[in-house]
Amino acid sequence: MNTKHLSSFVIFQICLVYGSHFRGGTLTWRPLNATPSGSSVNLLVRERFSWRRSYNYPSYGIVCYCDDTTISTAGTIGENDIVQCAPSIYCSYWSPLNTTTFCTDYSTILDVSSGERTRVYTLPLNISFTIYYYSGNWLADLVKGGNTAWQVSNRINTNLRPDGYINTSPVAVTLPVIYKEVNIQHVHVIQMSDFDSNDILRCRWANANSSYNTNQYDECGGICEGVPGAQLIQANCTIVFTLVTAGLYAGVALQIEDFYNATTLAANTPMSSVPLQFLFYGYATPVGCSMPPQIVGNRPNRACIGTPIGSNVTEYVIVETYCPGQTIVNFITSSPVGMEKSAILNPSPGVYNLILSWIPLSTQYGPEPFCAGAIDNNNLQSNQWCVTFLVGFDSPDVIRPKVVQGSVSPVGTIFQNQTFFSFQTTKFVGRPNRNGTNIYFRDATNNGTIVAQFDCGWAPEVTFTGYTTVIRFNNTPPWQPAHFYYVTMEGGVVSGTEFCGPESAPIKDPTYWVFNIWDPAVSSTTTTTTTPFTTVTITTRPTSTTSINTLLTTTGIVLTTAATSTTTTSTSTTSTTTTSVTTGSTGSTITTETTASVIYSKDFEKACKYPIVIMTTAIFAVTGPIQILVMYAAFMKFEKMFNPTHIKAKTRHKQRMERIIRS
Missing domain, CATH: 2.60.40.10 (Immunoglobulins)
Structure with a gap:
């Protein structure tokens, strides 16, 4: 022996x-x-x-x-x-x-x-x-x-x-x-x-x-x-x-x-x-339905979750079934010490939950993995679903926009040719370690239809520079004039740099990051219609002898300079809003009337639109591309030279394309 x-x-x-x-x-x-x-x-x-x-x-x-x-x-x-x-x-x-x-x-x-x-x-x-x-x-x-x-x-x-x-x-x-x-x-x-x-x-x-x-x-x-x-x-x-x-x-x-x-x-x-x-x-x-149940979230498979020591961790294992009469009767799990599991819940038809509760200790600092498999009443088992809790570390958060051009850019009304977007995070981030981490651009005017998406695990259009993540559309962007858009993100679009890379949480809120596209056609064709008034008798109140500042007048109001008096006036106004005809008798005091030059809001818009557009376009055309290209080239150069996750992402993309070709 x-x-x-x-x-x-x-x-x-x-x-x-x-x-x-x-x-x-x-x-x-x-x-x-x-x-x-x-x-x-x-x-x-x-x-x-x-x-x-x-x-x-x-x-x-x-x-x-x-x-x-x-x-x-x-x-x-x-x-x-x-x-x-x-x-x-x-x-x-x-x-x-x-x-x-x-x-x-x-x-x-x-x-x-x-x-x-x-x-x-x-x-x-x-x-x-x-x-x-x-x-x-x-x-x-x-x-x-x-x-x-x-x-x-x-x-x-x-x-x-x-x-x-x-x-x-x-x-x-x-x-x-x-x-x-x-x-x-x-x-x-x-x-x-x-x-x-x-x-x-x-x-x-x-x-x-x-x-x-x-x-x-x-x-x-x-x-x-x-x-x-x-x-x-x-x-x-x-x-x-x-x-x-x-x-x-x-x-x-x-x-x-x-x-x-x-x-x-x-x-x-x-x-x-x-x-x-x-x-x-x-x-x-099995005889009959052979479709096993599937764990669909709340977190994606292989997610890395930042978990501060002493925090109250609550995570959901969400399972879907696909056959009539199919129910979840058991789970097989692999858990950290101290993690508690709830009874199996059935909040809606075909959906089952298992709630995880845990308070990580200082002795559990570092990675603590968890795996689960759901078992149905025919002993069919779901695919393995695993996440890693990184104890002692925080996950990065995408900062919610607070002001225009703040933590995300752009917001508000933008031009149809906008191709650069960016957002800020609460900590230094890099490319995620797995694929399937998507950013979605959705058309709110068209029921949230996805018009563009980028997989942050490998997409070259997404770059990571410290606390900032930049998305660049290489082709013509899909924006439509007068449409409103919003951005959603799956969990893990950005990852911290520690261990498995603690991931950002998913963002599903349609009000989190919104913008709309400027519609020049609507601005250039707006008209104003005025309905004629009937003849009425007006008794004026005492007025000041101080002349009104004509620079503040943009609505065609008649200006009057006179001594204090009381006048009874019969006024008839035609349907033309730029002409005022006044008849009637006055007292001994002579009133002098002058008509200010009228500037309507539409005239003001027309007068200002073209110079502003020309100047804005000229400045952006000259300085914008130069600055963007220089910064982008520098960031991409550093990214390719020094970021090992970029190399990993290219490898995963190559493997993905090889699998697609083989299939």
Whole structure:
């Protein structure tokens, strides 16, 4: 027998006799302070494992049952075993980590419980070694590796990065069991991220040959290459696969690795290697409706949410069903410690909600992922939906406009040839890390029809310069004279620069950012019609002897300069508004009447319109393009030279176009 597994041999023998209970897991770590100080570093090591909920042998230290009470009382689940150090000269710095974890999630239908635990280790700088969790066993109903032992391995590395900081390992998240229909090709994306936001991330199949892997140790036990025929796209950790046998599971064993730059990537020298293991389950096509439910929000899949420490977090998991009689009866989740889930709500036909409530603690600083899958009354499971709560950081907000040409531009009435738009945010932002983050321009005059949209994940028309985001229409803009428009945004159109990039919230309010297009035709054809008055007798009141300022007169009022008198006048006014005829008798006082030069509002508009338009157009034509082109060229130059997210966006766009061409 191999001595490295001797400490787990007894439990492994018990599992062979009584059955299987492991459902996968992960090991990650991060420094509490990435800036080196002294000769050591404090690392927070996190373990997360899932188990068969109905498997319980307390006398052997194995308890997998979990319910709401277990979660609320911080009860533990798992087997009383340890995460060990692989043979190394540095193992004296590692003390075994107990594998019982605090229960965070359970599913009665899928018969699974999950939990996690963290512990702080003080380790010397500039060392590297592997930790692992070995025991048994996987369940019997596996396509490959049934009733075999599991092996979960992670490489800890305290060597300083080329930038002088201490590395943080990547984080990957998944549900422990994912249901998929057999004989259909599926695409499953693993959400992976890194606190060191500029690192290059890749994933690969775990490898049992210690001579050919980063950990220099067995990484996958009995489920190496456990999904026959599956293809792995390493750059974005996408698995393309087909399950062929209903009622069987397929074990997935991956390693998520981070590289400092393309040079280290080519040299195959990752800074850390994180395990991620879980199960696919194949089910036959159901009779009747075979459309599984779908999680549609409130946040998009793979969103990163800034979450201040101590804040009251409330998020909604919103599910839609598509078949008559289809209901949501259960959820399978993967949650941070302390997160509470409500009962399943049904606010409207075909729509179901799960409300998440959570107060993050200071000990949870950094990324805390959450995943969910909805299960209907036919045991059909939705696609996995995951978000990452970035504890200790704020999400950027798009600043609501307060004044004309303020935090967003333009607002109010603008010309039809307007092509530049911009908005301000509350913090420094960059391009989002995912596609599908759209800005929409909508025609309010035409029932909110979308006239233009830009995907901020890759669109070259959208550029990010500090606190300002600029949208430039390369072609003729779609504006119609006299139409009103407004702008809406999906969540994540801008991202902060920390870790996974905390995202801006969605903006659906049609009054948030509005503008309208100037209509010269309406202004140039407006006329005024005056209806004739009837003849009336008017008795005037005493008036001042002070002459009225004619500069203030624009309505054709007759001006009078006279001594104080009382006059009875019979007045007849014709339908022509520019002529006034007065007859009648007066007293001994002589009244002198003068008619001021009349300037109507329409005349004033006509007189001023053309000089203003000509001057405005001339000034804008001369100075506007020069300033815009210089600034834009400079920003684009810096963007292309220094912004790694721009490079990522181009890569994602290229991949997207390749997929479109292939399809």
